[in-house]
Amino acid sequence: MTYEERLQHVSVLGAAGKMGSGILLLTAVEMADLSMKPENRGKPFVLYAIDVSDEALSGVMKYLKAQVLKIAEKKVVALRKVYAARPDLIDNDEIIDQYIFDVLSIVRPSTRMEAAFDSHMVFEAIKEDPELKISIFKQISSNNPHQPWFFTNTSSIPITKLDEGAGLGGRIIGFHFYNPPAIQKLVEIIRAEQTLPGLEAFAYTYAKNLHKVVVPSHDVAGFIGNGHFMRDILHAASEVEKLGNNFSFVESVYVMNKISQDLLVRPMGIFQLIDYVGVDVCSFIMSVMDHNLKEETVHCPLLDRFIALGVKGGQHSDGSQKDGILKYEKGRPVAIYDPATKAYMAISEFQASVDKILGNLPVVPAWKAVVGNKAKEAILREYFGNLKAASGLGAELARFYATRSCEIGQQLVSSGVAGSENDVNTVLLTGFFHAYGPINNYLD
Ligand SMILES: NC(=O)c1ccc[n+]([C@@H]2O[C@H](COP(=O)([O-])OP(=O)(O)OC[C@H]3O[C@@H](n4cnc5c(N)ncnc54)[C@H](O)[C@@H]3O)[C@@H](O)[C@H]2O)c1
Numbered sequence: 001m002t003y004e005e006r007l008q009h010v011s012v013l014g015a016a017g018k019m020g021s022g023i024l025l026l027t028a029v030e031m032a033d034l035s036m037k038p039e040n041r042g043k044p045f046v047l048y049a050i051d052v053s054d055e056a057l058s059g060v061m062k063y064l065k066a067q068v069l070k071i072a073e074k075k076v077v078a079l080r081k082v083y084a085a086r087p088d089l090i091d092n093d094e095i096i097d098q099y100i101f102d103v104l105s106i107v108r109p110s111t112r113m114e115a116a117f118d119s120h121m122v123f124e125a126i127k128e129d130p131e132l133k134i135s136i137f138k139q140i141s142s143n144n145p146h147q148p149w150f151f152t153n154t155s156s157i158p159i160t161k162l163d164e165g166a167g168l169g170g171r172i173i174g175f176h177f178y179n180p181p182a183i184q185k186l187v188e189i190i191r192a193e194q195t196l197p198g199l200e201a202f203a204y205t206y207a208k209n210l211h212k213v214v215v216p217s218h219d220v221a222g223f224i225g226n227g228h229f230m231r232d233i234l235h236a237a238s239e240v241e242k243l244g245n246n247f248s249f250v251e252s253v254y255v256m257n258k259i260s261q262d263l264l265v266r267p268m269g270i271f272q273l274i275d276y277v278g279v280d281v282c283s284f285i286m287s288v289m290d291h292n293l294k295e296e297t298v299h300c301p302l303l304d305r306f307i308a309l310g311v312k313g314g315q316h317s318d319g320s321q322k323d324g325i326l327k328y329e330k331g332r333p334v335a336i337y338d339p340a341t342k343a344y345m346a347i348s349e350f351q352a353s354v355d356k357i358l359g360n361l362p363v364v365p366a367w368k369a370v371v372g373n374k375a376k377e378a379i380l381r382e383y384f385g386n387l388k389a390a391s392g393l394g395a396e397l398a399r400f401y402a403t404r405s406c407e408i409g410q411q412l413v414s415s416g417v418a419g420s421e422n423d424v425n426t427v428l429l430t431g432f433f434h435a436y437g438p439i440n441n442y443l444d
Contacts, residue, residue, distance in 0.1 A: 004034050011116035014126035015049035016056035019153050022181030024049050025067050032103040036082050047106050048115040057109040068103045072096040117143045125153040137166035149199045151175040156222045156288040159192035170194030173203050178431040186431035187212040188223050213430050220417045221292035224427045231408045236270040237302040250336040250345045251354050263398035267367050267433045275313030275324030279306050359392020370435045384442035409438040
């Protein structure tokens, strides 16, 4: 079966979810573009968008329409060539409307899993539950006569476990998009022990056609991205505990969030990032890693404590940040949750006194000013040189954080999860928007 034949019959599972909706959009556009090639005209291209609720699916169709409009506007010149044989399409608006119609007419929303029984390719983005994923793969595989290939967006579950659990005989690969899939450039591709070579080759072609940056990861729970992120969380949580001797709980969280954002020149502090992903989601990913990694404990009691109090973060349906460990106003953290009082405490109440204790810090370049700057390397070298020479608690915590982050990256390479230091750095640069890779010699 050729690349194009494989993409004629596709299903996306969890299509109304955060990840599934983006995967649906990318796949719908890729399929529509293939269907418009002269050699494919007249061939059916069918994409089932499968999820549990009709209401959520109708929301996804609206999302698709709005996103395809933006895509069409950007490529209207190319679309003019695609529709060259259509003299009825004159204005840009007519061409754009036709493209939206052509993309959307490929997509069939459905709440029935049976819709996937005729697909050649199944993209799975349902919730991070190994048992549920396995049972759905089994159900589709045993009812689908086409021996479909499965692409799973799991963040942490070893692909070999899913393959063996569902008896797929290698018809599965990890295709780990980052959130949101339509915008984030990174995809981690993870082959299971038995993944079919043809499926793997297809996955790389598909990623290339979606203009993604691909980093292969070894099939170890958490892969590279979460492998680094979860251990970064454990480091921050352990530092919060240590700081508890000199600071209150909310002050300690404030300190580690500030160190990990400002002093490490990152787009978000570690606790803001946990809220962004979801406190419960992070905790669940850790539990999968903990279950699968025999020689290491990946468990964070601090996250358990927040979850037990109903503090979960995550995003509202419009994409705005929900309150979590931090409370947000216009997207910026303004307060921190105190489990002892079960209330948020305003950062402004203690910020000045805590900053004083952190000591004199080197002038920190803002992440925004560094990330796309041509002189990035020189700016970072100068900054970290100053950080290395600085004294005081803040500088000490920042150096320790950066060193630990580097060690985590190196461990991912030495344990074989990542193929190279460059792969680790690419994941953090591309998937987490860091200004620099964690494995560097800035502090040497
Ligand atoms: N959110 C992220 O940042 C992120 C990033 C990378 C990977 N992932 C992974 O992607 C997957 C989906 O995560 P998400 O954040 O999009 O979750 P989500 O909760 O936003 O979406 C999951 C979707 O699956 C649907 N669903 C649940 N059970 C179903 C079933 N039996 N049949 C069909 N649909 C069903 C839900 O209705 C929901 O729409 C998970 O494996 C997660 O680990 C998430």
